[in-house]
Amino acid sequence: MGQAKPQISVPSPAFRPGDTPDFDKLGLPRPGDHPRPDILADASETLPLSFGLVGVLDEAGKAVGDWNPNLDPETLRQGLKTMVLTRAYDDRMLKMQRTKRLSFYMKCLGEEAVAVAAAQALADEDMIFPSYRQQGALLQRDADLVDMMCHCISNEKDNLLGRQLPVHYTNKDLNWFSISGNLGTQFPQAVGWSMASALKGETAIGASWIGDGTTAEGDFHGAMTLASTYNAPVVLNVVNNQWAISMHNSISGGKAPSFASKAIGYGIPGIRVDGNDFLAVYAVTQWAAERARNGGGATLIELFTYRGEAHSTSDDPSKYRSKNEYEAWPLGDPVERLRAHLIAEGEWTAEDHEAWEADCKARVSAAWKEAVSYGTLEDGPHAPVPTMFDDVFVEQPWHIRRQRQELGV
Amino acid sequence: MGQAKPQISVPSPAFRPGDTPDFDKLGLPRPGDHPRPDILADASETLPLSFGLVGVLDEAGKAVGDWNPNLDPETLRQGLKTMVLTRAYDDRMLKMQRTKRLSFYMKCLGEEAVAVAAAQALADEDMIFPSYRQQGALLQRDADLVDMMCHCISNEKDNLLGRQLPVHYTNKDLNWFSISGNLGTQFPQAVGWSMASALKGETAIGASWIGDGTTAEGDFHGAMTLASTYNAPVVLNVVNNQWAISMHNSISGGKAPSFASKAIGYGIPGIRVDGNDFLAVYAVTQWAAERARNGGGATLIELFTYRGEAHSTSDDPSKYRSKNEYEAWPLGDPVERLRAHLIAEGEWTAEDHEAWEADCKARVSAAWKEAVSYGTLEDGPHAPVPTMFDDVFVEQPWHIRRQRQELGV
Amino acid sequence: MPQMNMIQALTDAIDLKLRDDECVVTFGEDVGYFGGVFGVTRGLQEKHGTARVFDAPINEAAIIAMAMGLATNGMRPIAEIQFADYIFPGFDQILSELSRIRYRSAGQYTAPVTIRTPCGGGIYGGQTHSMSPEAFFTHIPGLVVAMPSNPYDAKGLLTACIESDDPALFFEPKRLYNGAFDGDPNKPQASWKDHPKGEVPQGHYTVPIGVADVVREGKDVTVIAYGTMVHVAQAAAEREGVDAEIIDLRTLIPYDIDTVARSVQKTGRCVILHEAPRTSGFGAELAAQIQEDCFYHLEAPIQRVTGWDTPYPHAHEWSYFPGQDRVARALKKTVEFA
Amino acid sequence: MPQMNMIQALTDAIDLKLRDDECVVTFGEDVGYFGGVFGVTRGLQEKHGTARVFDAPINEAAIIAMAMGLATNGMRPIAEIQFADYIFPGFDQILSELSRIRYRSAGQYTAPVTIRTPCGGGIYGGQTHSMSPEAFFTHIPGLVVAMPSNPYDAKGLLTACIESDDPALFFEPKRLYNGAFDGDPNKPQASWKDHPKGEVPQGHYTVPIGVADVVREGKDVTVIAYGTMVHVAQAAAEREGVDAEIIDLRTLIPYDIDTVARSVQKTGRCVILHEAPRTSGFGAELAAQIQEDCFYHLEAPIQRVTGWDTPYPHAHEWSYFPGQDRVARALKKTVEFA
């Protein structure tokens, strides 16, 4: 033992600035490879799925295998349209941030399917506990563009009264929870929410999203433990977009074979799915939602995708990852893949697509014009200053009232 | 979906007061069934071990199978002796608590092997980050009985100056960390400690113990994540004694197939072992220690055992579990099983055992007499009162000095 | 009227809410079958079922997050944290989430959660079973913080916290569970039996949040205390024959500034008591606010008698605990100050 | 002498310790290859290697526990928490473990850990990127708590914290990273370039823990501030032409009571500033202690100018932030009080 040497190591990504990315080593399984277990199957049956990768769309854009949800074209067109709208919205908001009209913004480029297909597979009554990168799900639920923008520019129509950072949407009417800036806190909350639903004999379930990096937080373990112990009807999603700001997922994932495999040690089904495959995301979410709704409890879904842009408007990814990783990503682009599928099926054309893109651009521009007409962060008007002191408590206690008076409002 | 019903459930143990325990349903594998992987084997090779149960001693008291550590009789005798001493110490201290000489006490009846065999398999330089139930490991490292007692009665010889609750030992000379009352906090600390050892090029590793209930804490996940990410040379032990005060392990474990299986999702080896089988505990600890010392990183070991007594002197287990569970426990008693093995091997006799038991009783009594001669919690003398203000900071800052003066000491 | 100790009064409050409001559930470590390590929920699972009263995994963050999730979906959870010393793994869920959800969602989501937890020393619990961490929670906007000193208030104040739509931290001075404690460890354990505040009405009532109780009228000095220290204050005042006005704060946030200021403006002198360490303890806030509101009336510096700025020791419990001697000395010093 | 902004000064301090003490390591979220989201560790991994400067999983409890484990085994870790708002998942490891290990082990184990974290508002960070949570840590016995207001102090004070054998919480007012900020958001971003405290000596030096800095002498009122508020205080005093003595506390625990008391005894009046919410903020402790130590000298109630008792808002940042107007008003009110 004298000559033995314990050694620690710090994981580093395969590619850094300057490298040419080559993802062949990922060795991903082919779409259609995985059987689809019964929705009430024993969790242990998902073991191969937790290490593998569920896919439906093959290279040719055909829908193949057990997991094919066999969706009608209209549903798929609708999903595609939401993804395109999401992209148009993101583009516009980023531009506006660059011109200082927003204090901050976060895009979801490349991750649209993760949010849109899931929202489509869930029921409208299901409560969404998102992270800051599922704006696609909010749009899938027909959130009003102007309202979303008014929040992002904290004007007098901001439904959060200017209290929250941009993109931290809350929308109870759409069963969309309040986004927290604190990573992962919503995961165990979603479990508690879904337990209440079951206790009340209601059919609504909860669904939550966190990122790969956030799985390291204690709240991930808390959520999984609660979900396992109480058989909570909740869908727990990990969006593995490979990066957590500048940290590769191997920093939070360590030697883990996958994030989905973390489910095994909780006796919960774990499924890894191609997050850029709209049909596969829909199918897996549907499976998990049905399982939950039928008393089967929680499922952990790892959505394998890639963060196409900067983490937020506060960082420059060229400082920590190689330039064309996004282009080199072997699982392609969710919009392109669904578009190709629909075109191959004769349910969509290049012209339809261009027209819809133009339409989204126009709608987003119109919405922006209207939104700024209600004020901007810089010039106001904002919510009245006295509202800053409301909602801390149901009723304003003396010490806060005094402070309001001290401010003279 | 209208008629579908999400349902939650709250796990409950198979037996409660009044029930007659019957553990046949546990369906445990037979000793000797499991192969022993190479110490640097891929973590995935331990998958069956994480669901199974490593054992060495069979019903006849013979050592069988791949995992037999083939220890020399003297080592085994020594281990047996420490376990018997631990039991004598516990018995005496509990009695003294009943007569109010201690404010509090915690026994480890039935769990002696978990601590003693592990301490024997580790090197003396390895740092132990224990919970409050591994006194056997402290005795295995030849801690002085009088010193241990002086701590437990907070007298003037208490090496912790009366600052800590009984059984919260600290002993740096024996590479024994400071026991915290806060569950699980030591788990990630042990990882950090072992990383420092590797960074300094030293061969010492860290080893930590928590209970089944404590695996639910965020710090369990933090420790596993750090260990996986940095390949830390540490042995992480979960003592599954079936109970967490009044809560059955299914409250923290939920639907998990085992606690060892939680290792899978971190890419760390997970091994479940018969915690009442001294040889098996030794063998598995040795495997994990060698792996860590040779650069293989961490191992999660679940020690499957049973808490033979109350959680502590503050609870009455007959209020929440059936009376003779301990007697009915299918894996027997660690002392009896090692005793039977050594007798079967002709290396120990009933007379030897009785004589050693008597010897331990006598040593413990003598130690107690000496310990109380240095004072007791009730009557003192204790550490001088002014020491209460020391060690908060390296140097006493003005506000603490003022407070000391205010107390007039 | 029935005589109850504080444990029974708390059990009664929870039992009634479970009976009258189907949205109420309660859970925590050992809370279900066993009824809690101090027995506050004893018998409630049998009576109301495992769906209303249940055990929870040992993860305080998850317990609080579960409570918040349940509450945002229409429930009214009562979460028990086994000891206040063990609430800190859940501190982030309280500070970043529970206390802010109403604010950050502009009232769309609210979390009427009550967190009950035993606090305080006097039981030889050492540094991890004796803490009084109330001050931390008074620095978090959005939380009601309460601590009763007797069975009557315990039942009424807990009921008020459960019914409040604000999240509440409810601290239970464990040394008072079985009887009043005046700080003298050599006396035999007192009982609530023949104590007036041990008389607890049957059925529903509340002690309003934010209203202090003047437990002793006096002219010479105002003593502000809560929890166990209320009893220590009374004993010390009697012993020294000081004509002290003793205020049992009962609610720390929002506290009863009117009663406090009126009293100090009357007596011109003030002593503040708590078990927690002094530096940045809640006594600091009280002193800072009082010197501002009562500057003209103050005839002596406001004194704080508190635990020391060290972890809570084991053997030296009675040198750490702010007992009668130290309180008495502060009373004399303050009254005689000129 | 080289001019540095606060980021460069901090980087320099860490760089020198990494160079001179092989026991020093630093880690945190994005701290390694990227060099931190504010760039404080930029270039250090390349220079000192991944074994000394590395990324950490997003688990603040684990980061602090890892630091403590490393420290009890002879290392001297500097852990970065990306924003002070995100330190709370690690609060238990700080309060129950890091702050107590020396005490509970009677000195057998010690944990010389420095936790660095950006704090404070003024950057439109909203409620989760603007907090000033220093008060929580001042209520935990055993922690050094420090907050610099300029590059010179930042380097010297961080160096002192790293070298201290006590665990230290080192708060970095992020609004000051790139230039002094006097509370007026309409002025162009200032630079440390031509600021005297932007002159940072090369090589090793320390600013001693526990020693305040009188940044402006005056006779009429004592202003106690730290971090960003030091600059707001100076601007407000100039603007109002108040002869204020301004004390930059620099260390909160243990703070420089002698300098504070001497000044207040001289001026007889005192205003305390911080960005954090008022109730149970560190200003409460200062006010409580000052009224006790300076009772005879006080000619006016001690005023606190602070953030409000609400979460930190986004759009109303400048109504929340205790800017020049509010400070000036408090100065006038206090000076004119009679």
Ligand SMILES: Cc1ncc(C[n+]2csc(CCOP(=O)(O)OP(=O)(O)O)c2C)c(N)n1
């Ligand atoms: C508790 C907490 N710690 C740190 C942060 C700072 N932070 C914001 S986003 C982020 C990275 C998250 O990465 P990931 O979970 O993979 O989500 P992604 O951004 O990739 O969608 C970090 C560290 C935070 N918001 N909350």
Ligand SMILES: Cc1ncc(C[n+]2csc(CCOP(=O)(O)OP(=O)(O)O)c2C)c(N)n1
């Ligand atoms: C953070 C924290 N929460 C709660 C407690 C109270 N507590 C002490 S021991 C215990 C049960 C632990 O059970 P387990 O982990 O199975 O260990 P065992 O006692 O069975 O060895 C609990 C809940 C604590 N000490 N610390």
Ligand SMILES: [Mg+2]
């Ligand atoms: Mg990510």
Ligand SMILES: [Mg+2]
């Ligand atoms: Mg246990």
